[in-house]
Amino acid sequence: MAKVWKTKEVAAEFQVNQTTIQRWIKHFNIECQLNEVGHYVIDENSYNKLSYIHQEVKKGKRLKQIQLTKEEIVIEKKEKMVPASTLDERFHKMLLQIDQLDKKLQEKADEVVEVQMLQHRKEIDDVGTVLEKLDERINYLESVISEKENKIVSLEEKMNIRKNKKRRFAEIFSF
Template identity: 40%
Template sequence: MEKILKTKEVSEELGVNPTTVQRWIKYFDIPCKTNELGHYLIAEQELNTLQNIKERLNRGFTMKEIREKNDPVQVVKEKKEKMIATNILEDKLEQLMIHIEQLERKLSVKADEVVEYQVLQHRNELDNLFTMITKIDERMNRIEQQLPVITQKVVGGSEHNVPEQLKKPRKNKLMRIFSF
């Protein structure tokens, strides 16, 4: 009768963790029976396979390399599954390029819309500022009209009105600042 070992016994014999044994069984598709609790029951043949895997790993092979060398049919299947016809790739590339061009056009249109909106906002702000300046200028004119005439005292004792040349034309200066 063939000797059947549990995962823990195999891990002790191989000198590895029980989860490592479980991982190898799953990764290398080693056919093992399980008990009613789902624990692996490992026969002598499977134990030899696991010992072979451990030796190859110790020699520096990767798990992928070991799996490929153990099952050459599986490697060919994987390579065939990975191969895609050139015309399919070219079609996908063409579709991708069309999609990229569409996205670039949409991005350009969106950028133009944003700039247009910003220009309109700035124009509204300038119009509001111009309206405020006009109102301020009108108020200043009304205040100036309500003020009494400014007189100047001279050392000799005579008074006279301030010449018109000394009055500053404020409206013209303010309007020149905001005109285009």
């Protein structure tokens, strides 16, 4: 059975919009089947034509400049074999890049932690300063209250002394 593609699949492979594929099909009158819901079903021949159009558009040609003749449509389906040494070299380079990225990430994380620690230290110092001021204020208020209490006590004592004097004086004149 021959391979068939949907418009969405071809568009994804060519990295273009689905409407671009539909426009190419209509512009070049490429024969395509329609499925039951009215979407294009693209066979291999039509796929090859669309691939050729895509290659020409990538070269910078406009649709009016592209001619679809059988001689011009060349299908490149060669599978490229990459030597194992090349793959090993690329893999090694990729591992080195990953290591470098990991080191940079660790450094950045360390910097972030350092900044956070400095910020926390500053906040702790600020809280300590506020606590010292509060302690000074409490001590001041306690001394003021203590002075006031002493004055009140001394006033009460004076009042008691006067009352006692009045009683004694009253006792002298009373029988």
